[in-house]
Amino acid sequence: MSTPPLNIVVIGGSAAGPKAAAKARRMDEHANITIIQKEADLSMASCGYPYYVGGVFDDRNQLICTSAGIVRDPNFFNAAKRIEAKVLTEAVAIDRNTKTVTCKHVPTGELTTLAYDKLVIATGASALYPPIAGADLSGIYTLHSLGDADAIRAIRDQKQATRAVVVGGGLIGFEVCEALHLAGIHTTVIEKMPSILPFLDHDLALLVANHVRSFDADIITGNGVAAFLGDNGAITGVKLDNGTELPCQLAVVAVGVRPNIALAQAAGLDIGAAGGIAVNEFMQTSDPDIYAAGDCVECTSLITGEKVRAPYGDIANLQGRVIGQNLIAEGSAKFPGITHTGxxxxxxxxVGFTGLSATRALALGLDIETVMIAGLDIPPYMQGKLLISKMIADRKSGRVLGFQCIGPGDASKRVATVAMALRGQLTVTDLVNADLPYAPPYSMALDHVITAAQALENKLLGRMQGISVAEVKQRVDHGADCFIIDTRTPAEFEELRLGIGEVLIPQGALRSRLHELPQDKSKEIIVYCRVSLRGYEVAAILQGHGWNNVKVMEGGIAAWPYSREK
Structure with a gap:
């Protein structure tokens, strides 16, 4: 007697849901699979919304197409995958006793019921919308749906705005900022916290902020939006917490997302402490016949072991694939957790990151060592571009805990390398001799990641005393008794200098000018160059001649985010 086909119902048609359904179909040709999607579109590439808004491409269908250019609509799912996709259909209730889902057809309100053997919840998340006066004015959007992208793109195309405000200085906020800049709209990013990009440490975030401002975009930190201002029902500006008013005809709110857990909560499924649906390593909820994935769930940090939320499209797809396999072969696939890479x-x-920032690590009470370096991604004769990085490691074990990398160079490759190091729980010493691919078009002989690891190892072993640019600035501002040496060439010094009371002593002239240094060999000496490689070598020379309080300014002038003399 043949086994009846499995009935699989998937709630949510954006990322995790379709991935789970497609994987299940590949493993079982005969299962009955249905996707329920509240919106009109399916499998939307939401990470591409800012680039559509900015005019990088013009055909919105590219956001819902396969790589072969086929629109992923219900007809596609039915013909190519034999999956029934019900769009404009909202799941309104789950009955775990009868194993049914009640659905509402959005245009008509008609209710229907679907039976399931296995259920997948991929309800995603909703954009946070702070309760601000005037929030109901027209011209205020999030960028969370394809409809939002269409509306903002129309404003761009019809030139309906000359000034815009982005509320929130995270990833989406700055992607929107760039998109609006490409559209010729002057944009101001407003961030309530003291620093932008909360996954970056403040020193790197300052460098990114300087870069953004160089494109005639404004950034306001430490100040929130108190009210949206309007006339005749349309936005005309914003009022900040400090009373400042900024004119604008467009506002985009990008302050984060909230997991959509109401349906799961009403069904009695467990919700975790971080606010998402609780799942195990198989992506099962507290009901073994119900799975959940994507922005609505919690997952495990592979670094700290804590439960976290990771609302990223790549994570949703990974989790959906695990579910799709387990729907057909229960317990055969696991999703162990994340390193929090973006x-x-x-x-x-x-701007890339993986693992913990130093700020986060210290907040967790970890004993860490950090290093900041600057350098080229490939050799200068191959037109190499600058990268500035920060690596974080556990001081005792040397285990790498985090990495941040910014700049015009190829940061993606370096972040990906360290992300896998985190996954493998590698130490700084493991990375020091990493066998990474080298050829001048792709890397320096010692890749940027290896150089960072070597510098961090020098600190861990006491071979180098580092000092951050922020600490140097603080010493200068407070008149600290320290001797600062710029070790670059005279030509470099004439072109650009910091103006912090530094003395120019080029590396090649140092040994003949030791008499110019403080004769109290315990006095603090700070050395630097463009990226501080020469600074490190000068520090070694000075230590060899008895100076015992020599510190290298990490990252050199390249990492200095403050004003400079020209």
């Missing part, structure tokens, strides 16, 4: 393009900079 990347974005902000004007001419790539």
């Amino acid at each position: 990347i974005c393009k902000i004007f001419d900079y790539t």
Whole structure:
């Protein structure tokens, strides 16, 4: 007697849901698979919305197409995958006793019921919308749906705005900022916290902020939006917490997302402490016949072991694939957790990160060592571009805990390398001798990641005393008794200098000018160059001649985010 086909119902048609359905179909040709999607579109490439808004491409269908150019609509799912996709259909209730889902056809309100053997919840998340006066004015959007992207793109195309405000200085906020800049709209990013891009440490975030401002975009930090201002029902400006008013005809709110858990909660499924649906490593909820994935769930940090939320499209797809396999072969696939890796393009900079920032690590009470370096991604004769990185490691074990990399160079490759190091729980010493691919078009002989690891190892072993640019600035501002040496060439010094009371002593002239240094060999000496490689070598020379309080300014002038003399 043949086994009846499995009835699989998937709630949510954006990323995790279709991935789970497609994987299940590949493993079982005969299962009955239905996707329920509240919106009109399916499998939307939401990470591409800012680039559509900015005019990088003009055909919105590219956001819902396969790589072969076929629109992923219900006809596609039915013909190519034998999956029934019900769009404009909202799941309104789950009955775990009868194993049914009640659905509402959005245009008509008609209710229907679907039976399931296995259920997938991929309800995603909703954009946070702070309760601000005037929030109901027209011209205020999030960029969370394809409808939002269409509306903002129309404003761009019809030139309906000359000034815009982006509320929120995270990844999406700056991607929107660049998109509006490409549209010729002057944009101001407003961030309530003291620093932008919360996954970056403040020193790197300052460098990104300087880069953004160089494109005539404004950034306001430490100040929130108190009210949206309007006339005749349309936005005309914003009022900040400090009373400042900024004119604008468009506002985009990008302050984060909230997991859509109401349906799961009403069904009695467990919700985790971080606010998402609780799932195990197989992506099962507290009901073993119900799975959940994507922005609505919690997952495990592979670094700290804590439960976190990771609302990223790549994670949703990974989790959906695990579910699709387990729907047919229960317990055969696991999703162990995340290292919290991300990347974005902000004007001419790539901004990437993986693992813990130093700020986060210290907040968790970890004993860490960090290093900041600057250098080229490939050799100068191959037109190499600058990268500035920060690596974080556990001081005792040397285990790498995090990495941040910014700049116009190829940061993606370096972040990906360290992300896998985190996954493998590698130490700084493991990375010091990493066998990474080398050829001048792709890398320096010692890749940027290896150089960062070597510098961090020098600090861990006490071979180098580092000092951050922020600490140097603080010493200068407070008149600290320290001797600062710029080790570059006279030509470099004439072209650009910091103006912090530094003395020019080029590396090649140092040994003949030791008499110019403080004769109290315990006095603090700070050395630097363009990226501080020469600074490190000068520090070694000075230590060899008895100076015992020599510190290298990490990252050199390239990492200095403050004003400079020209």
